[in-house]
Amino acid sequence: MIPRYSRPEMTAIWSPETRYSIWLEIETLAAEAMAELGMIPKDAPKAVRERGGFDVARIDEIEREVKHDVIAFLTSVAEHVGPEARFLHLGMTSSDVLDTCLSVQLVRASDILLAGVDRVLAALKKRAFEHKLTPTIGRSHGIHAEPTTFGVKLAGFHAEMARNRKRLVAAREEIATCAISGAVGTFANIDPRIESMVAKKLGLAVEPVSTQVIPRDRHAAFFAALAVTASSIERIATEIRHLQRTEVLEAEEYFSAGQKGSSAMPHKRNPVLTENLTGLARLVRSAVVPAMENVALWHERDISHSSVERGIAPDATIHLDFALNRLAGVVEQLLIYPENMAANLGKLGGLHNSQRVLLALVEKGASREDAYRLVQRNAMKVWADPNRGEGDFLANLKADADIAKLMKPAELEALVDLDYHFKAVDVIFERVFGKS
DSSP: OOGGGOOHHHHHHTSHHHHHHHHHHHHHHHHHHHHHTTSSOTHHHHHHHHHOOOOHHHHHHHHHHHOOHHHHHHHHHHHHHOGGGGGTTTTOOHHHHHHHHHHHHHHHHHHHHHHHHHHHHHHHHHHHHHTTTOEEEEEETTEEEEEEEHHHHHHHHHHHHHHHHHHHHHHHHHHOEEOOOOGGGSOTTSOHHHHHHHHHHHTOEEOSOOTTSOOTHHHHHHHHHHHHHHHHHHHHHHHHHHHTSTTTOSEEOOOOTTOOSOSSOTTOOOOHHHHHHHHHHHHHHTTHHHHHHTTOOSTTOOSHHHHHHHHHHHHHHHHHHHHHHHHHHHHHHOEEOHHHHHHHHTTTTTGGGHHHHHHHHHHTTOOHHHHHHHHHHHHHHHHHOTTOOTTHHHHHHHHOHHHHTTOOHHHHHGGGOGGGGGTTHHHHHHHHHOOO
8 A cells, every 4th residue: 555545643553563463462362261261271361461572574584484464473473472372273263263354454444444434424524515695596407497506516426425324334244253162164163152252252243154264245245345435435526527527516625735636737726636536546446356256166265356355355454444534635725706606607698497387387388388388498599599698598488489388478577586486495415414
């Protein structure tokens, strides 16, 4: 993982020091459980607690010879502990340590990710209420449709991110299992009570059937939840990128004093942060297919998943952690231009009222087909006019003899009230944020 897209707290979870510290804790807890059950001398785990340690460089040195990371680790620990180290790893297999450790790491990573989601939610809520009634044009297919508010736009992002939070909470729960069941998961050489005791101390659930490894459907669901969250980040980032286009400029990433947008063109202010978020989302999603393919392991266990997880676990969690906090910063500092929103809203000469006129004509007795035809022919005149101005559409409607038979000018004028489109904004906000 390159430092450019890493934050220290998340990166630390995946360091060799952290991994071996968790391994040592698992081995020590297992030994303490065995001692409590009278299976080994009570002073054995005490010695491990007091003298237990490891040396990363020494582990690497041993592994180059033995070609086995857990054996290399246990050898290094034994060099620190002394004779009592013979009571470590009794009846256990490597996956008991590796898989339980991965669960601990993913749980810790989840907690950091949830904190990042909470920061994004707080930023979206604040800015949504700030612009609850700021008019802006809604677009479908990239084309002007009907008015909405910028606050409603942000409220929609908040609702989506809140769903992602629920998914991450569920993914954290699903991944938080402990497996200490020995070879092929039968507990033939280790008491199931030891697994339960260790799981409780680690804050994990017991894996019902581990087969020697924790089933990888859990991990697949975890990385899928990360990918959906990343996709939501990209959706918000893409919206901001579009709004920052020169022809639109309704919102813009904060541009700090001294910041440079282009090495060639001094005038440029580019949406670099949100473009970066789009790329990071792609990286997080790239973990999903390998995680899904990890589910189908051979029989009770193989290690085809191992090399995959050594890459996707740190990469996906570190990238998503960085992306969440970058997105929060973008939203917190987002430059929003209501005056440009108002100007853009008026560019089509009131065409955003076309549906309301259509419905009014139907209410006056016209068939929907006839009403649509009457409204569209007047709307297309505005599209054809290169000098569209506010009120063109209304003027066309008033001048249409067929429409005049159904509606008076005053009735048509009443149909172009902007506030009409915002009468349900309070309902939307209450659905998203609850009653204030």
